[in-house]
Amino acid sequence: MTQTLLQVKDLKTHFFLEDGVVPAVDGVSFHLNRGETLAVVGESGSGKSITATSIMRLIPNPPGRIVGGEILFNGEDLLKKTEKEMRAIRGNRISMIFQEPMTSLNPVFRVGHQIAESLMVHQGLNKQEALEKSIEMLRLTGIPSPEKRAHDFPHQMSGGMRQRVMIAMALCCRPELLIADEPTTALDVTIQAQILDLMLELKEQLGTAIIMITHDLAVVAEVADRAVVMYCGKLVEEAPVLELFDNPLHPYTRGLLKSIPHINDNQERLYMIEGMVPALTNLPPGCSFAPRCPEARPRCHVERPSLKEVSPGRRVSCWLHEGGVR
């Protein structure tokens, strides 16, 4: 078995709308090792969720379509799979947790039944066995008296509990890859701490690799081994987490890090990234970040930089670092 579990190469997912083509994901490449946690960071509209749904091949078509690239999972290209083959992979070898635990559970089925469903489909268990296994999974996620709770409907549970059910459902077939799309954004801080802890603990136990999609750099610092930063559908920086926080290279990453209010600091004013994220239909010709960048040079406005390796494991897409790390 190789070290690399997932390799995304030059992925392009575009949406074809009346107003024009929206390049939501435009040439994204990264890899993920077995048992590793990779964070995908970006603001709304940066393409991080579309990258995840592309890996799952869940892009609504029309209007969206994956127009180029490869997604190699264990060396096999997921983009070449038939829908039937994909269905055997989804929920079994790759599963996903969504932001809204309220809307991603079916309100008319009991939660035990919903977890059991994927066990019956993927592992061929009968109803009784599957239900027992799903109670087992609920216990693993720390739900008190799981035998009773398995007979609850989603509306009888709190937000944190529902997210635990989602995690139980995602992990019941012991997938090799778990994609978590903002799993704690809708939750309160004390519940967020519980859920993040649970995810890390289960990852250790089951050896699952995790792609954590988030806009919250604090969550990245807590859970991830490596991180990629996205802006306007492109990767702008990739780095191990420690290096990303110690020495961010891209001006966008630096700006993001500086603009979070820090609980231990007493700074009077926050750092601001001026301006707004440009519309994807109307991107500037050069670097997408150039209009907001405090260090932009004339070249940045006309020529688009590419993602280049500056040191082992670190890539950045910025003209300032063209000749290696400054």
Next chain:
Amino acid sequence: MSVLVHVTNLTKYFSIRKGIFGKEVGQVKAVDGLTFDIRKGETLGLVGESGCGKSTTGRLILRLLEPTAGRVEFEGKDVFKATPGEMRALRKDMQIIFQDPYASLNPRMSVGDIIAEPIKLYKLASGPEIQKRVEHLLSCVGLASYHARRYPHEFSGGQRQRVGIARALALNPKLIVCDEPVSALDVSIQSQVLNLLKDLQQEFGLTYLFIAHGLNVVKHVSDRIGVMYLGKMVELAGDDELYNNPLHPYTKALLSAVPIPDPRAKKQRIILTGDVPSPVNPPRGCRFHTRCFCSQDICKHHEPVFKRVKPGHWVACHLVEEENKK
């Protein structure tokens, strides 16, 4: 500093009604006996998890809801005893900014009309004077005068929040209740809006009641912070005092649960078990004792009193009281 708002024993129960005759079957104890002051020119932060009653408190102070019991004095006037005419005059001094800038602006009115409406209603200006004031307000919040002709859907989330701020400023209020003003915004936009609020406070001498669930944001903007749990205030102190020397176990847990954007940060987490109990049927005694990591017998039977333990530091906990006796 003189006191602007004086809140005494503020209480709000919402009735739960059932059946065709609307029989009352229970009460949601959203806010239960709050007492605190807001001083002139300060920012008072209110934090707590969802359902703790922080937004209800904000709305009660503005009398957007009628209370079940208690008093709110605004510059010595009892807000709840004011006649409709007096209330109209009071409203000029108290404004609110909402969380969702998408829902709080009328989609059929241009931004200029939205901001001009309160000016016209209170006859603060007439004719071309109105136009001038609108332009001035727009420039105060960092928008251009041509934005007045546009409609809310043409703006991004951050810009819409700026429009909401301009509207709140239109009447030169003394108090602005900010109800989660940055929770729906991206990190880079969030810092822009926080800085703007701070600048405006200095320029116009505003007093803020800042309601939010993100502790780092509240810490950044507030002078004093109140922590709420299930309709009660459990701790109130200056921002540095609260962060450096939290006394209530809930405050300690809440602070330790905040993820820190630094991968090297020492993590001594107090992970609370379980969820927040329902405010329909809150626990007897101290409301936090079901989740408290140091609860004792007395906590289950007697409700602690909200007491001053140090100058400017108030807390409601039996254990703190005992320690002080020693």
